[in-house]
Amino acid sequence: MNSIMHRDYETNAPVLFYEYDDRIEVQNPGGLYGKVSPANFPNVGDYRNPFIAEAMKVLGYVNRFSRGVYRVQKELTENGNGEAFFDFSLITAFRVTEKVSEKYF
Numbered sequence: 102m103n104s105i106m107h108r109d110y111e112t113n114a115p116v117l118f119y120e121y122d123d124r125i126e127v128q129n130p131g132g133l134y135g136k137v138s139p140a141n142f143p144n145v146g147d148y149r150n151p152f153i154a155e156a157m158k159v160l161g162y163v164n165r166f167s168r169g170v171y172r173v174q175k176e177l178t179e180n181g182n183g184e185a186f187f188d189f190s191l192i193t194a195f196r197v198t199e200k201v202s203e204k205y206f
Contacts (some may be wrong), residue, residue, distance in 0.1 A: 107125060107134070108150075112131075113148050128196045129196075132194060143171065
């Protein structure tokens with residue numbers, strides 16, 4: 102859902118999904134957008150695609166804007182995976198790395 106809502110649709114670059122033994126990485130076209138910066142992420146939200154974001158909210162795919170990162174981090178920690186790592190260094194893309202819990206090895 103995040104990739105659909107936040108991706109940059111001005112490029113035909115794909116969403117990349119990498120699965121490793123110890124982690125999963127998702128790379129989405131489009132870096133941080135608008136008011137969002139590495140310094141204020143995830144406390145500040147902005148939407149590259151406001152119509153898609155609103156449609157996802159109305160359809161029940163998201164429940165509160167700017168709360169997804171907190172919800173996912175909480176669920177990952179509760180599952181034993183630890184918090185996801187957000188990589189802002191790619192400029193034209195956004196990468197999230199999620200570690201796989203040791204209990205799954």
